[in-house]
Amino acid sequence: xxxxxxxxxxxxxxxxxxxxxxxxxxxxxxxxxxxxxxxxxxxxxxxxxxxxxxxxxxxxxxxxxxxxxxxxxxxxxxxxxxxxxxxxxxxxxxxxxxxxxxxxxxxxxxxxxxxxxxxxxxxxxxxxxxxxxxxxxxxxxxxxxxxxxxxxxxxxxxxxxxxxxxxxxxxxxxxxxxxxxxxxxxxxxxxxxxxxxxxxxxxxxxxxxxxxxxxxxxxxxxxxxxxxxxxxxxxxxxxxxxxxxxxxxxxxxxxxxxxxxxxxxxxxxxxxxxxxxxxxxxxxxxxxxxxxxxxxxxxxxxxxxx
Numbered sequence: 001x002x003x004x005x006x007x008x009x010x011x012x013x014x015x016x017x018x019x020x021x022x023x024x025x026x027x028x029x030x031x032x033x034x035x036x037x038x039x040x041x042x043x044x045x046x047x048x049x050x051x052x053x054x055x056x057x058x059x060x061x062x063x064x065x066x067x068x069x070x071x072x073x074x075x076x077x078x079x080x081x082x083x084x085x086x087x088x089x090x091x092x093x094x095x096x097x098x099x100x101x102x103x104x105x106x107x108x109x110x111x112x113x114x115x116x117x118x119x120x121x122x123x124x125x126x127x128x129x130x131x132x133x134x135x136x137x138x139x140x141x142x143x144x145x146x147x148x149x150x151x152x153x154x155x156x157x158x159x160x161x162x163x164x165x166x167x168x169x170x171x172x173x174x175x176x177x178x179x180x181x182x183x184x185x186x187x188x189x190x191x192x193x194x195x196x197x198x199x200x201x202x203x204x205x206x207x208x209x210x211x212x213x214x215x216x217x218x219x220x221x222x223x224x225x226x227x228x229x230x231x232x233x234x235x236x237x238x239x240x241x242x243x244x245x246x247x248x249x250x251x252x253x254x255x256x257x258x259x260x261x262x263x264x265x266x267x268x269x270x271x272x273x274x275x276x277x278x279x280x281x282x283x284x285x286x287x288x289x290x291x292x293x294x295x296x297x298x299x300x301x302x303x304x305x306x
Contacts, residue, residue: 004078018172102137114142115199124224145189211257234306241281
């Protein structure tokens with residue numbers, strides 16, 4: 001079976017490898033164009049494009065699936081298209097090209113968390129369990145019938161990055177199994193059932209900590225926005241980046257945003273009990289241990305995050 005693979009970030013690479021290792025004929029890869037990376041803004045191929053080049057697979061670069069991209073996909077003559085975090089919508093004209101359609105690997109238990117940031121929103125919401133599904137792509141936002149499902153526990157200290165890394169690997173196996181079932185004529189997608197929730201793309205503002213919120217909500221928020229767009233707060237009008245915080249239910253009485261030393265740890269008041277800072281990146285400096293940051297301050301007395 002001839003497979004077109006569509007994907008862009010590093011979390012899509014395990015799926016590409018899984019399909020190649022399973023013996024599928026991956027005839028082309030569709031990915032986003034090269035993008036500037038790092039402080040020097042060096043134009044760099046996407047992780048999927050880099051892996052495809054290593055595997056000797058033709059690469060179609062397209063910021064959107066326009067007429068030119070559709071022509072390139074059609075020329076590849078795929079029997080099925082597999083899509084994992086490509087980063088763009090697939091129009092009806094492209095959906096009709098493969099005879100088996102497009103199979104999307106999505107990192108949530110649909111219909112929960114339809115959208116661009118399912119893992120991040122799941123962590124931020126405090127879900128105990130999430131997972132991944134393969135489903136038939138259609139015009140609606142993540143609405144198509146489901147081929148297969150897997151579940152994954154959300155661990156207490158998981159960041160979105162931790163959870164997504166695990167799901168990318170288990171999901172790759174699920175995707176290969178789904179395509180094998182389709183090839184063997186054994187696939188039977190079922191309509192989605194359950195409550196719908198949406199997972200829109202995160203913005204920088206999603207990472208700003210509101211210290212009047214309860215400690216548990218702040219903990220979940222910081223883990224959910226790590227690694228991107230990252231948690232942050234303001235100090236004297238300047239942005240300070242934060243890595244995920246720890247819960248300190250043993251410390252109460254600090255005003256929201258107030259920073260203090262507790263032994264060798266740095267804690268911040270919230271709308272409930274305190275949280276402990278792990279690592280801090282002040283404006284214009286590198287990320288450092290919170291204790292090192294505190295030692296660099298003249299005093300923490302009167303220091304309040306905004």
